[in-house]
Amino acid sequence: MNGQERLAMQSRTWLLEALFTLMQQQNYNEITVKEIAEQAQLSRRTFYRSFKSKDLLLDYYADQLIKKYIAQLQSLEISKMNFEQVLIVFFEFWWPEREKIRILINQNLFIFFLSRMSPQASNLYRDFKAPWHIEGSATEIEYIMSFSVGGFWNILNTWLAKKQPEEPQIMVQTLLKGLNKISQH
Structure with a gap:
């Protein structure tokens, strides 16, 4: 550079x-x-x-964060990765951005992120392979990514809207506990 x-x-x-x-x-x-x-x-x-425009400034911010997040996920060894590790990376990645994300949520602008994170709307995911869909058709991968992105976006939106959000490790344990209960039914 x-x-x-x-x-x-x-x-x-x-x-x-x-x-x-x-x-x-x-x-x-x-x-x-x-x-x-x-x-x-x-x-x-x-x-x-x-x-x-200032909207493109927000798009730039969203794209930069999403690229960094995907790069962080891709740096993990996929063969040894499990869902708990994905959650740890997720919550620890977004934690330092909590103040900015909270501002976006309070301004009703966090929806910008959902549109930028959407696999259909973004080429950021073009080469991304998450551990839970390494195998499968393009349609299956698209559905799993859409489901994942929507769920993760909603968690961020709920978690970081709080003035005092829980620490990342607490969030990981809360989600694992909840998902474990769901899977038992």
């Missing part, structure tokens, strides 16, 4: 930070690109070099 690319990446980071700072104080729909740029101490021109 050359200096210009690093500067562009740093500008995108500052713009994201500025947007989240502003969303703590006012409604997303009322925030202007000018305000985001000023909060980031950048010009509007710099904003528009990277993003055509």
